[in-house]
Amino acid sequence: MAQYLMLIYxxxxxxxxxxxxxxxxxxxxxxxxxxxxxxxLRGGHALQPTSTATSLRRERSxxxxxxxxxxxxxxxxxxxxxxxxxxxxxxAMAVAKDIPAPFGxxxxxxxxxxx
Amino acid sequence: MAAAVAEAHRTEWAFVLAATIRVTRDLTxxxxxxxxxxxKALTAWTxxxxxxxxxxxxxxxxxxxxxxxxxxxxxxxxxxxxLVTDQVAAGSERAGGEEIDDDRLxxxxxxxxxxxxPEAQAALALRLLCGLSTxxxxxxxxxxxxxxxxxxxxxxxxxxxxxxxxxxxxxxxLPDRIESVLTVVHLLFATGHTAPAGADLVRRDLVExxxxxxxxxxxxxxxxxxxxxxxxxxxxxxxxxxxxxSDEGHLLLLADQDRSQWDRSEIEEGLHLVAAxxxxxxxRRFALMAxxxxxxxxxxxxxxxxxxxxVGLYDLLLDAWPSPVVALNKAVAVGFAAGPAAGLAALKPLxxxxxxxxxxxxxxxRADLLRRLGRIPEALASYEEALAVxxxxxxxxxxxxxxxxxxxxx
Numbered sequence: 239m240a241q242y243l244m245l246i247y248x249x250x251x252x253x254x255x256x257x258x259x260x261x262x263x264x265x266x267x268x269x270x271x272x273x274x275x276x277x278x279l280r281g282g283h284a285l286q287p288t289s290t291a292t293s294l295r296r297e298r299s300x301x302x303x304x305x306x307x308x309x310x311x312x313x314x315x316x317x318x319x320x321x322x323x324x325x326x327x328x329x330a331m332a333v334a335k336d337i338p339a340p341f342g343x344x345x346x347x348x349x350x351x352x353x
Numbered sequence: 354m355a356a357a358v359a360e361a362h363r364t365e366w367a368f369v370l371a372a373t374i375r376v377t378r379d380l381t382x383x384x385x386x387x388x389x390x391x392x393k394a395l396t397a398w399t400x401x402x403x404x405x406x407x408x409x410x411x412x413x414x415x416x417x418x419x420x421x422x423x424x425x426x427x428x429x430x431x432x433x434x435x436l437v438t439d440q441v442a443a444g445s446e447r448a449g450g451e452e453i454d455d456d457r458l459x460x461x462x463x464x465x466x467x468x469x470x471p472e473a474q475a476a477l478a479l480r481l482l483c484g485l486s487t488x489x490x491x492x493x494x495x496x497x498x499x500x501x502x503x504x505x506x507x508x509x510x511x512x513x514x515x516x517x518x519x520x521x522x523x524x525x526x527l528p529d530r531i532e533s534v535l536t537v538v539h540l541l542f543a544t545g546h547t548a549p550a551g552a553d554l555v556r557r558d559l560v561e562x563x564x565x566x567x568x569x570x571x572x573x574x575x576x577x578x579x580x581x582x583x584x585x586x587x588x589x590x591x592x593x594x595x596x597x598x599s600d601e602g603h604l605l606l607l608a609d610q611d612r613s614q615w616d617r618s619e620i621e622e623g624l625h626l627v628a629a630x631x632x633x634x635x636x637r638r639f640a641l642m643a644x645x646x647x648x649x650x651x652x653x654x655x656x657x658x659x660x661x662x663x664v665g666l667y668d669l670l671l672d673a674w675p676s677p678v679v680a681l682n683k684a685v686a687v688g689f690a691a692g693p694a695a696g697l698a699a700l701k702p703l704x705x706x707x708x709x710x711x712x713x714x715x716x717x718x719r720a721d722l723l724r725r726l727g728r729i730p731e732a733l734a735s736y737e738e739a740l741a742v743x744x745x746x747x748x749x750x751x752x753x754x755x756x757x758x759x760x761x762x763x
Binding site: 240325326327328330331346348350351 | 434437466468514515516517518522526
């Protein structure tokens with residue numbers, strides 16, 4: 239068994255414009271996803287938008303630069319994640335297909351096994 | 354003896370490698386073991402004669418080497434996780450020898466996994482299924498050796514680290530996964546049939562590899578209509594190989610080819626396969642592509658071509674597999690079924706298609722329609738546009754000739 243991190247990338251602008259009913263509906267879909275896949279879920283949360291993010295970057299001088307915002311500014315940003323246990327990539331992909339992400343998609347990253 | 358080993362290399366490589374991967378669960382280690390077995394064959398077969406089943410002999414030797422390496426606990430220092438594979442019945446596994454499971458399908462589905470980039474899938478297919486060396490694979494795709502080595506290493510690393518499984522997909526996923534495999538084989542054939550660049554129109558080496566792969570997949574999945582259809586498509590297209598270039602090295606279009614020189618036995622086999630595939634129910638992408646090629650292969654002359662039938666088939670193909678390239682081919686068929694003005698109208702919506710901006714056949718199809726309408730200055734401009742994005746020398750000389758013919762003399 240291996241673990242996969244499922245990063246939910248979505249367009250924050252479109253989320254901001256979405257009707258409350260849409261948000262409510264997507265939340266229901268997440269609840270359903272969690273209920274369906276409970277036995278293999280090892281974690282997961284929705285995140286506050288990147289406007290609340292703080293980034294720390296090590297400078298060449300050795301100091302730490304603190305900036306307001308995401309580490310890399312992109313149109314689509316990580317808005318939530320799940321950690322899933324699966325035997326292989328095929329299983330992980332089958333689970334990822336069930337993750338609601340109406341304004342973007344899901345990136346599957348294998349978690350490196352500690353040895 | 355070298356010839357016998359070379360023959361076994363071409364026909365048995367995938368079988369031997371696939372069976373060895375089962376032992377090593379590491380692609381590179383398995384390749385090394387198989388390479389080693391072929392080197393041993395050269396001396397052993399010279400001394401003892403060619404074995405009755407060269408594939409079984411090579412597999413036994415390669416797997417013995419793999420077991421040796423596994424015992425030497427090199428495993429602890431391995432860089433990549435072991436391949437994920439399905440359970441295999443224990444027992445005869447270690448005894449090896451005559452009764453070795455055919456693992457080739459597993460290897461095929463791993464190489465052509467949709468989570469790998471298409472160019473990585475094609476490179477792995479040539480390397481792992483056809484046994485080509487990295488320099489040979491690099492030449493096949495006209496890229497540098499180090500770039501190709503990096504591409505193959507990266508793909509192998511992803512297979513191991515992301516745990517792309519070494520197994521046959523479950524029934525529900527099978528049609529999509531088979532399509533992924535067939536797309537790779539078709540890409541190899543298309544690249545060989547009309548080389549994207551270079552002096553030769555055809556890259557025979559790639560065409561032969563695509564044939565080998567299509568026949569291999571067909572032998573492993575004999576009941577699948579799409580698999581049969583891809584083989585048919587390759588047969589029906591390749592049947593024209595002797596007539597595509599004139600004795601002087603000029604490109605000959607379908608209209609100008611000597612159909613008596615087409616390969617009848619390939620056509621017969623292809624037609625038989627398409628007919629059988631279509632009887633199996635609603636045709637999918639490759640069945641329709643093969644059916645389109647069959648219309649040409651079966652037509653006694655260019656003038657007798659059933660263009661209405663072709664337009665209908667292209668409509669079905671657009672439905673099953675929407676693609677701007679298919680829409681372009683349909684527009685060409687419309688240009689013959691209903692005249693060049695209708696063809697031009699069908700081409701119009703494709704002019705802004707991003708996928709076709711560097712696709713020379715869009716400009717050359719437009720040029721031909723304009724030429725037939727007598728709109729010579731516009732036709733000339735379109736031929737020039739096609740020439741600017743065409744890198745195959747035989748096709749370039751064809752386009753240049755068209756331009757010279759259309760230019761007012763003097």
